[in-house]
Amino acid sequence: MLRKFKISIDGKEYLVEMEEIGGSPQTNPVPTPERSTPVEAVVPSEVSTTVPETKSSVEAGADAMTSPMPGTISRLLVTVGEVVEINQPLMILEAMKMENEIVAGKAGQVTGIHISQGEMVNPGDPLITIS
Numbered sequence: 001m002l003r004k005f006k007i008s009i010d011g012k013e014y015l016v017e018m019e020e021i022g023g024s025p026q027t028n029p030v031p032t033p034e035r036s037t038p039v040e041a042v043v044p045s046e047v048s049t050t051v052p053e054t055k056s057s058v059e060a061g062a063d064a065m066t067s068p069m070p071g072t073i074s075r076l077l078v079t080v081g082e083v084v085e086i087n088q089p090l091m092i093l094e095a096m097k098m099e100n101e102i103v104a105g106k107a108g109q110v111t112g113i114h115i116s117q118g119e120m121v122n123p124g125d126p127l128i129t130i131s
Contacts, residue, residue, distance in 0.1 A: 064114060064126035065105060071095030073119050078128075082110045090128055093121070106130060 005016045075092040078084060084104045093100045112129035115121060 061129065063131075064112070064129045065090075065102070067093065067121040067123055067125045067127055068102075069093070069095050069100070070122050071100070071120070073115050073117055073121060073127075074099065076113065076115075076117050078110050078113075080110050080113055084108065084110060084130060091115075102127065104130060 002017050002019050005018065007014045007016055071093045072095075073091055074094040076090075077092070078088075078090050084090065084107065086104055086107045088104045089101045090104055090110075091102045093102050108130040110128060111131045114126040114128065121127065
């Protein structure tokens with residue numbers, strides 16, 4: 001038996017015909033096993049307070065290019081000291097399984113790389129400085 005339904009998605013209305021194939025729906029409860037032994041929380045005895053080293057000897061200043069989105073640096077295409085042109089690819093940022101080229105916003109010399117390959121970055125994190 002065909003049944004008609006009117007569905008509204010994002011302000012657009014669609015007329016859909018569906019055929020009921022099976023009988024009535026069934027629900028089956030899933031038994032959950034009971035725990036017989038209590039679980040103890042493990043508390044670390046000492047917390048490490050070391051700070052990771054900076055990737056470049058040059059600190060990221062206000063002129064550093066920043067990450068436009070969260071992701072992982074999959075490839076660095078330039079090195080410190082290299083001269084780059086405007087729109088030259090500098091690195092590949094992988095975000096949501098898509099590879100995004102980060103390109104130079106200006107021509108100049110790379111004076112600092114503030115990330116490393118495989119590192120996760122967030123929007124606004126300094127990536128590279130070009131002078």
